[in-house]
């Protein structure tokens with residue numbers, strides 16, 4: 001009997017090896033984003049985001065958005081994974097902002113403020129950036145930024161009355177993917193009839209275009225994994 005179990009186990013080895021090679025990026029991501037993170041949380045007693053902030057505070061030139069973003073990138077490449085937009089997709093986002101020169105920008109999903117800083121630095125004078133984050137620990141604020149703590153489904157209906165945002169010209173969706181369509185419909189129902197919506201994942205763009213039926217234009221960022 002033990003020989004039979006060993007034979008079955010051995011037969012699975014090539015299958016497991018193929019699986020690991022095929023999905024090595026996901027395994028690496030799991031290793032860095034989950035296992036290493038848990039270990040570091042236990043060892044340092046603070047969260048991954050707080051560790052990143054401490055690194056940025058001690059290494060970045062204060063008030064220099066480019067250097068702050070570069071320092072975030074260095075942290076992600078050399079230390080720990082952060083689920084921010086990153087330098088490659090960041091360039092596309094940067095270009096979209098320059099091309100559209102929006103005066104009001106709404107970001108759904110602030111996290112550590114990477115995309116917030118990136119968008120804020122290329123906004124024209126007088127522009128306002130509103131960023132919505134439901135986790136109060138994940139927050140970074142800049143001068144042109146109004147940070148709203150709350151879940152998007154609660155914040156969007158109050159944007160006009162509570163935050164004086166009549167209409168967003170540009171919406172960067174980088175919160176949970178399952179909320180994209182619901183929030184686009186909510187935005188349109190609350191006066192944002194023609195927003196330029198930029199979902200973080202390009203595959204989320206087609207369901208938004210196909211099924212939401214509204215007038216907003218969607219332009220997604222590439223779906224490829226960004227951080228190593």
Ligand SMILES: C[S@@+](CC[C@H](N)C(=O)[O-])C[C@H]1O[C@@H](n2cnc3c(N)ncnc32)[C@H](O)[C@@H]1O
Pocket residue numbers: 083084085086108109110111112113114115116132133134135138150151152153174175176179
């Ligand atoms: C991928 S991270 C955003 C990364 C960020 N845009 C960047 O590039 O630095 C997603 C964030 O969205 C937030 N989030 C998810 N669903 C949300 C919701 N319905 N309302 C507000 N924030 C939400 C999470 O707490 C998390 O901090």
